[in-house]
Amino acid sequence: xxxxxxxxxxxxxxxxxxxxxxxxxxxxxxxxxxxxxxxxxxxxxxxxxxxxxxxxxxxxxxxxxxxxxxxxxxxxxxxxxxxxxxxxxxxxxxxxxxxxxxxxxxxxxxxxxxxxxxxxxxxxxxxxxxxxxxxxxxxxxxxxxxxxxxxxxxxxxxxxxxxxxxxxxxxxxxxxxxxxxxxxxxxxxxxxxxxxxxxxxxxxxxxxxxxxxxxxxxxxxxxxxxxxxxxxxxxxxxxxxxxxxxxxxxxxxxxxxxxxxxxxxxxxxxxxxxxxxxxxxxxxxxxxxxxxxxxxxxxxxxxxxxxxxxxxxxxxxxxxxxxxxxxxxxxxxxxxxxxxxxxxxxxxxxxxxxxxxxxxxxxxxxxxxxxxxxxxxxxxxxxxxxx
Amino acid sequence: xxxxxxxxxxxxxxxxxxxxxxxxxxxxxxxxxxxxxxxxxxxxxxxxxxxxxxxxxxxxxxxxxxxxxxxxxxxxxxxxxxxxxxxxxxxxxxxxxxxxxxxxxxxxxxxxxxxxxxxxxxxxxxxxxxxxxxxxxxxxxxxxxxxxxxxxxxxxxxxxxxxxxxxxxxxxxxxxxxxxxxxxxxxxxxxxxxxxxxxxxxxxxxxxxxxxxxxxxxxxxxxxxxxxxxxxxxxxxxxxxxxxxxxxxxxxxxxxxxxxxxxxxxxxxxxxxxxxxxxxxxxxxxxxxxxxxxxxxxxxxxxxxxxxxxxxxxxxxxxxxxxxxxxxx
Amino acid sequence: xxxxxxxxxxxxxxxxxxxxxxxxxxxxxxxxxxxxxxxxxxxxxxxxxxxxxxxxxxxxxxxxxxxxxxxxxxxxxxxxxxxxxxxxxxxxxxxxxxxxxxxxxxxxxxxxxxxxxxxxxxxxxxxxxxxxxxxxxxxxxxxxxxxxxxxxxxxxxxxxxxxxxxxxxxxxxxxxxxxxxxxxxxxxxxxxxxxxxxxxxxxxxxxxxxxxxxxxxxxxxxxxxxxxxxxx
Numbered sequence: 001x002x003x004x005x006x007x008x009x010x011x012x013x014x015x016x017x018x019x020x021x022x023x024x025x026x027x028x029x030x031x032x033x034x035x036x037x038x039x040x041x042x043x044x045x046x047x048x049x050x051x052x053x054x055x056x057x058x059x060x061x062x063x064x065x066x067x068x069x070x071x072x073x074x075x076x077x078x079x080x081x082x083x084x085x086x087x088x089x090x091x092x093x094x095x096x097x098x099x100x101x102x103x104x105x106x107x108x109x110x111x112x113x114x115x116x117x118x119x120x121x122x123x124x125x126x127x128x129x130x131x132x133x134x135x136x137x138x139x140x141x142x143x144x145x146x147x148x149x150x151x152x153x154x155x156x157x158x159x160x161x162x163x164x165x166x167x168x169x170x171x172x173x174x175x176x177x178x179x180x181x182x183x184x185x186x187x188x189x190x191x192x193x194x195x196x197x198x199x200x201x202x203x204x205x206x207x208x209x210x211x212x213x214x215x216x217x218x219x220x221x222x223x224x225x226x227x228x229x230x231x232x233x234x235x236x237x238x239x240x241x242x243x244x245x246x247x248x249x250x251x252x253x254x255x256x257x258x259x260x261x262x263x264x265x266x267x268x269x270x271x272x273x274x275x276x277x278x279x280x281x282x283x284x285x286x287x288x289x290x291x292x293x294x295x296x297x298x299x300x301x302x303x304x305x306x307x308x309x310x311x312x313x314x315x316x317x318x319x320x321x322x323x324x325x326x327x328x329x330x331x332x333x334x335x336x337x338x339x340x341x342x343x344x345x346x347x348x349x350x351x352x353x354x355x356x357x358x359x360x361x362x363x364x365x366x367x368x369x370x371x372x373x374x375x376x377x378x379x380x381x382x383x384x385x386x387x
Numbered sequence: 388x389x390x391x392x393x394x395x396x397x398x399x400x401x402x403x404x405x406x407x408x409x410x411x412x413x414x415x416x417x418x419x420x421x422x423x424x425x426x427x428x429x430x431x432x433x434x435x436x437x438x439x440x441x442x443x444x445x446x447x448x449x450x451x452x453x454x455x456x457x458x459x460x461x462x463x464x465x466x467x468x469x470x471x472x473x474x475x476x477x478x479x480x481x482x483x484x485x486x487x488x489x490x491x492x493x494x495x496x497x498x499x500x501x502x503x504x505x506x507x508x509x510x511x512x513x514x515x516x517x518x519x520x521x522x523x524x525x526x527x528x529x530x531x532x533x534x535x536x537x538x539x540x541x542x543x544x545x546x547x548x549x550x551x552x553x554x555x556x557x558x559x560x561x562x563x564x565x566x567x568x569x570x571x572x573x574x575x576x577x578x579x580x581x582x583x584x585x586x587x588x589x590x591x592x593x594x595x596x597x598x599x600x601x602x603x604x605x606x607x608x609x610x611x612x613x614x615x616x617x618x619x620x621x622x623x624x625x626x627x628x629x630x631x632x633x634x635x636x637x638x639x640x641x642x643x644x645x646x647x648x649x650x651x652x653x654x655x656x657x658x659x660x661x662x663x664x665x666x667x668x669x670x671x672x673x674x675x676x677x678x679x680x681x682x683x684x685x686x687x688x689x690x691x692x693x694x695x696x697x698x699x700x701x702x703x704x705x706x707x708x709x710x711x712x713x714x715x716x
Numbered sequence: 717x718x719x720x721x722x723x724x725x726x727x728x729x730x731x732x733x734x735x736x737x738x739x740x741x742x743x744x745x746x747x748x749x750x751x752x753x754x755x756x757x758x759x760x761x762x763x764x765x766x767x768x769x770x771x772x773x774x775x776x777x778x779x780x781x782x783x784x785x786x787x788x789x790x791x792x793x794x795x796x797x798x799x800x801x802x803x804x805x806x807x808x809x810x811x812x813x814x815x816x817x818x819x820x821x822x823x824x825x826x827x828x829x830x831x832x833x834x835x836x837x838x839x840x841x842x843x844x845x846x847x848x849x850x851x852x853x854x855x856x857x858x859x860x861x862x863x864x865x866x867x868x869x870x871x872x873x874x875x876x877x878x879x880x881x882x883x884x885x886x887x888x889x890x891x892x893x894x895x896x897x898x899x900x901x902x903x904x905x906x907x908x909x910x911x912x913x914x915x916x917x918x919x920x921x922x923x924x925x926x927x928x929x930x931x932x933x934x935x936x937x938x939x940x941x942x943x944x945x946x947x948x
Binding site for chain 1 (some may be wrong): 433491495498501508510511513516517519639643647650687690693694704
């Protein structure tokens with residue numbers, strides 16, 4: 001699809017507007033992390049500001065297992081099992097952190113989870129067991145040169161490797177899918193399964209209690225629910241999926257650093273995604289992150305994905321670019337200055353505008369428009385209300 | 388080995404040095420946290436952009452110093468210029484803070500508090516990128532400390548001074564002085580002026596304060612503006628400290644300790660913030676000594692700060708001086 | 717024209733309709749009692765006048781000037797004082813600071829404090845003490861004093877005797893009675909004998925509407941008119 005568009009007459013525009021496949025893989029696994037963040041924060045109202053600790057746990061677990069640094073689990077451990085182990089460790093961690101943190105609420109809850117996450121961040125950054133240079137973080141070593149396989153463990157026919165360089169290539173219906181594209185579909189599969197699992201929980205009686213906690217916790221207590229246990233359970237589930245997301249990230253990238261896994265700004269990105277997408281909509285977080293990444297790549301440097309900058313350069317031509325505006329500044333210089341690598345500025349502005357004017361986010365606002373989830377509303381629109 | 392280290396730690400010279408360092412760190416912490424605590428105490432807004440504005444203050448202060456100081460400027464003149472720079476930065480950021488409050492914070496008072504966290508978080512992204520763009524124009528490295536600004540510091544502030552058996556840095560003494568001035572000024576403003584009275588009344592019960600004829604919205608604007616001004620002044624002070632320095636990551640580096648100090652002290656109580664800054668500053672200085680002399684673990688001081696936070700929230704969730712309900716909301 | 721006049725006032729808390737068209741008026745110099753069971757909207761009426769909970773419909777005029785749409789502090793600075801339920805003194809401020817916060821003009825501080833201390837000598841003894849450490853009765857005195865020093869023409873008084881020992885209630889009643897000599901008051905009070913004793917006229921509120929009114933001189937607390945609306 002992407003290639004078809006690239007070969008079409010609008011190839012320049014395509015390259016400018018659409019993110020690369022590699023970026024899309026990132027959208028998937030980080031989208032899953034954002035969904036898991038929304039699962040706890042958007043549905044119970046408890047802002048898990050230290051959520052990155054679970055993402056980091058998942059990522060580090062996968063790499064440590066691959067490097068043979070986790071007791072009992074050798075480098076040959078199937079990737080799917082590593083994901084599960086990372087998830088289980090995250091559950092244990094979530095319960096420990098949650099036992100203390102859920103005694104608090106509001107701003108205090110957000111801050112104590114942030115505090116815990118920072119403790120772990122500082123800790124892994126200084127712990128030289130995880131990597132030779134813990135500040136840069138661990139990478140998958142030679143003990144695990146092959147790609148991580150997603151699929152049924154032990155059955156090669158049902159598994160495919162992921163990674164930019166290590167991913168399997170697959171011939172399918174006359175065209176060949178590259179390793180990155182295979183990663184996209186395989187990681188997408190895992191993300192989809194996780195999403196449906198969380199969605200099931202939200203729509204179960206358990207999920208209704210979570211929403212009751214958000215709407216009015218005192219009333220939920222008065223009705224007789226032990227909200228403490230429900231919150232703890234929700235936190236553990238959310239931590240599990242955050243760790244799976246981190247594991248996918250590490251499996252695809254084959255390395256992780258404290259900055260891109262345990263750091264609090266990683267949680268910030270998830271927050272960004274769920275607000276833009278729609279707080280408390282689950283799927284919205286993925287769209288929110290897609291939006292975020294699209295804007296970022298659209299405004300980023302040359303890169304393979306193109307973006308606005310190379311497009312403008314090509315469109316305007318060298319002469320226009322060299323034309324001077326004021327004093328020494330050229331048009332090209334100005335474009336460079338305002339666009340080159342400053343996507344965060346525009347993402348931040350969009351975010352601020354969303355908080356101010358679109359507090360329900362993309363999906364939340366759209367759902368309010370059509371009056372329910374799309375799965376419910378679309379058939380009703382198409383075939384008329386049967387009520 | 389631990390016992391030997393402990394014996395060394397407890398000698399007058401070492402312990403005295405740690406105490407002076409601790410006080411200097413406390414002074415910095417109280418400066419970066421006091422604006423945050425004033426804003427939270429009155430308005431219930433946890434301002435995530437506080438660190439970014441400290442960073443802006445560091446660059447602005449550095450800019451003022453770099454353009455006014457030349458190689459031949461006498462140390463005493465440099466100090467004088469520095470005080471002027473702090474005042475100017477304070478004034479500029481106070482204006483900026485007022486503008487931020489009236490344009491984008493004000494519409495959010497009727498929403499759940501989470502939206503204020505979200506909005507100010509978005510603000511940090513915007514501010515950081517704007518700073519990066521400006522730094523790009525002048526070819527400055529955003530990630531490393533601005534050396535030209537550090538170089539405007541008079542030579543004697545780099546040198547140690549002997550106080551009896553204790554060896555301390557002039558810079559530490561200078562920081563303690565400025566921290567003390569800040570604390571005393573804020574305390575006097577809060578307790579001795581009519582506006583300070585309105586702020587304290589509003590912090591307890593905004594509704595009742597407005598029913599007494601106090602224009603609480605206006606007080607909100609003023610406090611937010613002053614809080615941002617303080618963040619900027621703190622930044623200017625940090626600009627001269629080689630362990631901090633003017634750089635883009637200064638935003639996150641100051642935001643987290645500021646949160647810790649404010650929460651440990653009890654959200655919104657100025658007295659609590661001062662005491663917490665002392666506790667945290669001392670804990671920082673003590674662990675830094677142990678890290679430098681005994682235990683080789685880089686993250687130790689940072690780790691201890693967060694442990695202080697976690698322990699406080701477990702043992703006394705409302706902080707040392709906090710009351711259960713804050714801000715009268 | 718009356719000092720204060722409410723005409724068809726409707727107020728909501730979210731979706732719940734609390735005041736369903738309240739009409740009442742208070743003449744200058746009067747003390748008017750607002751009676752009714754719990755939850756019929758007495759406190760909401762006072763909050764609506766102050767624009768703390770602005771009305772969705774109806775008019776509120778004070779000295780022929782509309783209050784609707786003003787900010788609470790603007791209502792207060794037009795001379796409307798509030799002595800709220802639960803007193804709401806600033807517990808971490810001293811007694812004197814509580815009073816200072818209530819005096820709008822800095823030039824009036826000395827005379828205002830004098831007025832408060834003359835009315836309630838106990839407050840002068842405790843002037844440097846944190847108000848949160850005062851007893852319930854003293855806190856009520858402070859709340860009333862705050863209303864007196866605020867350069868007000870109308871005081872909205874909410875449940876001044878609630879939660880106080882009988883002896884203290886007598887003191888509070890005396891203080892209010894003395895204050896009413898040169899102050900107009902709209903008084904919400906559960907203690908009916910006390911309310912009738914202080915007030916010149918009364919309104920009875922039921923389900924967000926005024927259902928009865930009259931002169932207090934003509935009735936006693938066990939009157940049929942009260943029993944119908946006040947007994948649980």
